Amino acid sequence: MRLVLQLVARLFIVVTLCLGAATIWATIDAYRSVDRATAASAERVSVALEALYWRELMLRSSRMREQLVPVPEWRTIQTMSLISPGICVRIEPAGAFEGPLCGQSKGIGQTPPLWFAAAVHTLLGSHAPVVRPISTRAVNAGSVSAAPDPDSAIALAWQHVLDNINLALLMAVAIALLASLAIAHTLAPAQQIVTALQRMARGQYRPSLPRFRSMELAMIGQAVGDLGDRLAQSMEERAALTRRLLEIRSDERRALARELHDEFGQNLTAILAFANTIEAADAQTQHQNKGEIAEDARMISQATHRIMASLRDALNRLRHPPAEELGLEACLVDLVDSWRSRNATQPMIQLDLKGDLADVRGTVAATAYRVAQECLTNSLRHSSAREIVLRIERRTGTENALLVHVEDDGGGDAARVAASSGFGLTGIRERITALGGSLSIADANRGVSVAATIPLAA
Known part of the structure; x- marks a missing residue:
C-alpha cells in the first residue's frame, strides 16, 4: 500500500476515535445539562414566586399569619416561560388535586432508540429533583420542586448527540480531506527520489535531486546522492581495473604467441625438415628396413603438420584481432x-x-x-x-x-x-x-x- 494511503488510513482511524470520544462526551454533557436546566428553572420560579409572595403579603397587611401560600394565579404564562422545556415544577405544600406545571416538551427532539435510552439510564442514572425555597426569610412560605421529565431528558440528550455528530462528521471529513492533500503534497518529492534510484539502477549513478524543504526528505536525498557518488566511483575504479586486467592479459597473450611462434614453431619446422631428410635419404640407400624408416618419417611429417595447424589456430586466437x-x-x-x-x-x-x-x-x-x-x-x-x-x-x-x-x-x-x-x-x-x-x-x-x-x- 502506498505511504499516502497508509497515512490517510491512520488519520481516518484517529479521526474516528476522536469522533467516538466526542460523541460520548456530548452524550454526558447533554444529559448533565438537564440537571443544570432543572436547577435554573427551580431558581427562576422560586425568585418569581418570592416576589409574588411578598406582594400578596403586603396587600393583605397580615405579617402575623403563620402560613401564606401564593394564590393560584402563579400558574400563569409568565411562570411557564421561566421553566425550561421538559422540566416540571410544583409548589410545596401543594394544593388539592394540583399537578405540576411542566415546560413545553413537544418537539424537544427526536425519539431516541431503545438501546440509547437503556444505555444512558444504566450508565448515567436518573435525575434528582431540585428544591428551592420560595423565600429564605419566611420558612413557611413553601418551596419550589423542579424535576425533569425522563423521556424528555433522554430525547434532549439524543438530539444533542445528533447535532454534535453531524457537526463532528462534517469536521472529520474536512480534516481528512485537507490532511490528505497536505500529506500528498508533503510526500510528492518522494517520487523524485524513487525516480533517481531507478536511474541509478540503470547505471546513472549521479542523479540530480532538487533541494527538499522537509528535513527528513533532504536527509534521504543527501544519502541517495552520496550513495550515487560512491557507486560511480566504485564503477569507475572497477572499469579501470578491468581495463588494466585486459591490457595485462593482452600483453601476456602476445608474449605467449611470440614464444610459441619463435620456439615451438621453429622446432616443429626443424622436426619436419629432419623427417623430410630421413625420408629422402632412405630413398637413396639400400637397406632392408628401408620401407619402415620411410613410413616412420612420413608419420613424423604428418604429426608435425597437424601440430603446426593447431599452432596456427592457437596463434590466431592469441593475437589481437586484425x-x-x-x-x-x-x-x-x-x-x-x-x-x-x-x-x-x-x-x-x-x-x-x-x-x-x-x-x-x-x-x-x-x-x-x-x-x-x-x-x-x-x-x-x-x-x-x-x-x-x-x-x-x-x-x-x-x-x-x-x-x-x-x-x-x-x-x-x-x-x-x-x-x-x-x-x-x-x-x-x-x-x-x-x-x-x-x-x-x-x-x-x-x-x-x-x-x-x-x-x-x-
Missing part, C-alpha cells in the same frame, strides 16, 4: 567468410552492417570483433542452428554506440546461456563492462538472441 589495425567491417566480412568456408552446407550466416563503420577501430573494434566471434562460435558449436544473423549497427546522436546483435534459431535456452560461467562469455562481459557498455541475452523466436552495446566514446 580489427584494431584493418578496421571492423573488413574483419567481420573475413570472419563470416571463414565460417562459411568451413561449413559449406549449413547453417547459413547472414551479415547485416548498418551505419558508417570505417572509422571504428582500436579497442571498440576489437571488442565488437571478439563479441561477434564468440557468439558465432557458440552458435555453431553448441546449437543446431540453421540460420544465424549477425547485425552490426552504428547508432549516432545521443546514444553514440555500436550495437552487436547475434541471433540464431538453434532452440537454445537464454537463461542457461546467461548463467553460464564459460571463459568466452565471461571474457566478452568483462570487455564490454570495461568500456562502459552492456550485454543482454534473451530468448528469440526459435533460439537465443545476444545484444551488446559498446559506447563509441570508449
